[in-house]
Amino acid sequence: RYDDLKNMLDQNKDFLKLEAMKRIIGMIAKGKNASSLFPAVVKNVACKNIEVKKLVYVYLERYAEEQQDLALLSISTFQRGLKDHNQLIRASALRVLSSIRVPIIVPIMMLAIKDGMTDMSPFVRKTAAHAIPKLYSLDPDQKESLIEIIDKLLSDRTTLVAGSVVMAYQEVCPERVDLVHRHFRKLCNLLVDVDEWGQIAILSMLTRYARTQFTDPNKYYDSFDGIADKPFYEEESSSDSDEEKIKEKLPKYVMDPDHRLLLKCSKPLLQSRNSAVVMAVAQLYYHLGPRQEVSVVAKALVRLLRGRREVQAVVLQNIASMTLMRKGIFEAFLKSFYVRSTDPTHIRVMKLEVLTNLATESNISIILREFQTYVRSSDKQFVAHTIQAIARCATNIEEVTDTCLAGLVSLLSNRDEAVVAESIVVIKKLLQMNPSQHCDIIKHMARLVDNIQVPMAKASILWLIGEYSEFVPKIAPDVLRKAVKHFPSQENIVKLQIINLAAKLFITNQRQTKLLAQYVLQLGKYDQSYDIRDRSRFIRHLIMPSSELANGQIHKHAKKILLAPKPAPVLESPFKGRDAYQLGSLSHAINAEANGYQKLPDFPETQPDPSVRTVEPVTTDRRRPGRTARSKPPKKKSFYSDEDSSEESESGSSSSGSEDSESDSGDSSYSESESGSDETEGPDSRVSDSDKVKKKTVTPALAAASDSGRSHSEESSGESGSSSSEEESSEEEVKPPPKRQTKRKKETVNLLDLDDFSPPSVSPSKSSTSLLTPMLASDLQGLSLGGANHVEMAGTSSGKSYELLHRVTGGGLSAKYRYPRSPCIYSDTMITVELEFTNSSDSPIQNIHIGEKKLQAGLKVHDFAEIDAIEPGSSKTSTMGIDFCDTTQPLVFDICTKSRKFNVSVKIPVGELVKPVSMAQTEFLNQQGILSGMNENKGKVNVPETIQSSINKKVMEIVNVCIVPSTQSNIHRYAGKTAHGGSVLLLSIDLSESGEAKLIVNCDKMVIGSMVFKQVKEAL
């Protein structure tokens, strides 16, 4: 059939192909079947022309599912595309590959997603995240491995990826709350910068998450709302002693800081232009916020009412639900819900609903006045709803019941029958509440019965008269008489009421109505409807028992049965019950459970462990090697500079790094200080030590900060205070000259200005792990963190010193060097070496400085400052920076004094070539996976029981690494990177088998890896 198209596709000319593809797409767009062209189209998948290619992709996505075998022909092209150097081609190949829904290629898709996940381009990673739900829907058995991928992608810090991976998470494994813990704070902090669709996904995910992790902020209020039904703020002023007591009895509710963080971070999104985002925040506040804070969402939601018609409809629906539960939120915006003549009916009806819900004693008069206008509308459906709304106001607010009733009665003279009918139905309900006062209304209605044609209304009047015939004893039989006349032509519902009326009157007024009743029942006996026949038979036997059956038991009670007092109906909102569904959800909109809807869990009774969300500071992941890292720095940088350019003007010298860490620590300061104190209160005598250190350091640090003569904003001085407190703590043991300290301080501040740190994501780990993070980034964190941890660190690092110059060869001058493991101030790649000169001669030695250096290729040295003089018997220390280029080759140089020259060499143990890096366990495992094969050294070591407990200390003595917090207690992991090249060094010790440990060292630099391996093995 489509020979011409096939011919065109087979041609070599691109424009013919393009033309053919366009026509084929046109067929698809119109919904025509173009599947017979599949073989001809699939050949062109490798076409060079981008547009042809794109259109072929569109075609494939549509038809590949139907022609699986032929579709396989295209797979190799995509696989080639996945390896392309252009990120967009990689991304589009991954996208199409995952979109064609051919089950055979599931393994290929899996591989592609795994590759995409570690791609250096965030765009490709985003595409990979998108591919996850596709693969999951194709083959749900892959769930486990997909969850792993999601877990890894969740740690991605780019805003581009965050939204997509959360969508994938929602689709694949929304039940795996545990995956979110570690990323909770990061997601909160990223929220503002994620694209709008991602924000929606994250907000709804976090709502569910928070429902499982935090306790109900309103429980405290709820529990005494029951006792005293007042809004809580009035209680403060009311001096009711009972309440006070209750208040005291209840434990004070303290909101989890993470809970607060979530609320705080989502609040600005209320100003989004996207109504769905605003709604997502609103439902988050509604479901999670403390009652007094929920009102912040009202303004934003009301603003949405100006939006598109569909948006209005959905928002109104949600507002209706909210007002039903918590009136107060929207009370101030009453007028925004006034109906306009241009609103379509369903919007009007919902506005009415909201207005009714908002009605209180104070505003009912304005609302009723507004309703009066609506009643005159030409939209009869709307008028009917208005009448119902008036009735609801009347029942809800006793003060106005009579006014409403009067108003409704006046409507009875309306010319429109629908209005009258609706009023009757509603009045009937109202009268039931208090019939005795309103017999004139009943009379009025009895008069109407002849003219009314609407069955429901007619039935209502008949029922009313039957029920309250005692108030209108004269009229009632007459009404019955008239009704009976037209019995056969009435609707069923009216017939039933006529029978009812007859029965009731028969009981109360047998004399006048006996014959009528018999007549009606006779008519009912031969009615067409089962229902009527049944009813009349039942009534007949109830009120006029025939003699054979007459045991009279039931008959005696007939009056009680028929004229039992009936409870007045409660006029309920049609929105009642919708609150079972999460606000803003599809299920809420259709008031039924939609496919895949998950109930919002209730708050837990007791708060689950909040520490699961604490993450170790990820220090400067921009320096991490590997593909991902390389692509990141520019991204990171500009992203934050975008932020901080806005901050810079106000906070002056504080840089992006400080700003971020500041906001972070601000958010989490509570938890930090908490865990900090946990640590200090910890096991041993360290408590007093570290406390002392803290006390000592704080004052000089602040003094030093002001000494340095810089005008800092408060936060930056606080931070430099913390960094110097760390400084001082090492000083406790080393006592470097104070001069150096100030110099170093200045340097730190400079670094602060120049550098952009990735936000050191909120910090400290569990109290069991001690952290070694001497990177500047971590120094910048809160004081509380600095104190406790770094004391311990100094303890391990100040260990060995090596001889540089013996006093015999040095003619009285001896020199030692050691590696203090503090970050080098001269350069990133250098390692700090501390030199200690001692004069053991009897005359002062002057002008100690470095002379000639024999530098191997690549070695760099930053000389120590010249030492003027050393008095006999005393010693002085100085530091120098050496870049060993990641080799263990010794540095040979001359030390000159005023008179002599000594040739010395500094050797470096391999463990000192490394700088600690803190990383998360997943990250660690991820890296370990990359560094396999040649880069891995594996072996078994015997570890005696005695060492096992102090294994961390042992390892860190040898290698300058940082502990990776591990979820398994018997596996210890450490991470570091070489100072010069920044290659990652990973060390893991598995103590699972008794007495024997599995030692694995992974390093990009094979030599260093194997040397570290050897040394650690020896040491253990």
Next chain:
Amino acid sequence: MIHSLFMVNSHRDIFMEKHWKTAVKRSICDYFFNALEKASSPEDIPPVISTPHHYLITVYRDRLYFVSVIGKEVQPLFVIEFLHRIMDTFVEYFNECSERVIKENYVVVYELLEEMLDNGFPLATESNVLKELIKPPNILRTVVNTVTGQSNVADHLPTGQLSNIPWRRSGVKYASNEAYFDVTEEVDAIIDRSGSTVFAEIHGSIDACVKLTGMPDLTLSFVNPRMLDDVSFHPCVRFKRWENEKVLSFVPPDGNFTLCSYHIGSQGMVSIPIYVKHNVHYAGSGGKFEVTVGSRHTMGKIIEDLRISAVMPKQVTNVNLLPSQGEYSFKPVEKEVVWDVGRMAPGKPPSIKGILSLQAGVPAPEEKPTVTVHFKIQQLAISGLRVNRLDMYSEKYKPFKGVKYITKAGKFQVRT
């Protein structure tokens, strides 16, 4: 999320469909057509329709229905907002969103839909990015394309998606650099029959047309920022600066966009620039209709494009009116009287009066028509909002800047 999308015109023909997952049969739209049948007007169709296996979420705009098929729980607003975004994009590409242009440009439409949604999830929705991926059609390019057989798909690949500022493409260059801001305020009001204001609020928006080279960083500040307490922003605006300093700081997208919109609620006093006197009553087989409009609180500005319309009750068969200015028309089917006043010259306030003919033999109507007013006032922001200054950072050149104020009637209704 979104399984499929059907585009339906006002004649209930499905003229285009697109599937992101396994194709869903067209017959699903029958549920939609059923709902349409029940609805009294196209406006009245419920946005969410439930069918046995799927859910339909519909938006109606410019006499087109976009019916999306949903398989699973999702926030309805998410979908609604997205469908409108698709329509916005079409408007931006083809200047309108109608059946004609969509059919004419079906290839571009299809390519756009493909880029905007991946597996039902939004992928690229920023128009700056899309325009780099897929060039908008124009006549010249259409001619060139047909002659040379070239395509409208960009052969170089976009950078915007990959930059950290996804809404702006890099490498923008203009010979003359300009930034214009239009502050548009719409007055929504309901005036009751006695002439008192039942409800009034202002919805303002600041629309920008920014044509600046490079990566400018703009700061817009107001004389009286306190007025804006309910604002929504384009994603480019930095929330923090607004919260702290009440200035709008942003790296603008290239071209036209809405920078922010704001809402000044009914709590504050809103001055209404116009008053309407009316007199409508029915007597026997006829009726009287009289409307006078006048201006007040306009700060010396002149009201333009004044238009008064009213939908008469069904019983009105014809009207015979005499305007003192402008002209009027009556549509017998819709029963709508439209009086085009035009520019309101100072002096005597314009008025219209005359007779209504009512259908014989039917009781006179009870309801009175609601009068809807449209107007425009140039160079006035009725709320009193004023832009203080616009500063540009991170680029060297001096841009040409301009701010314009307009006040319009939004949903301005007078009950009679």
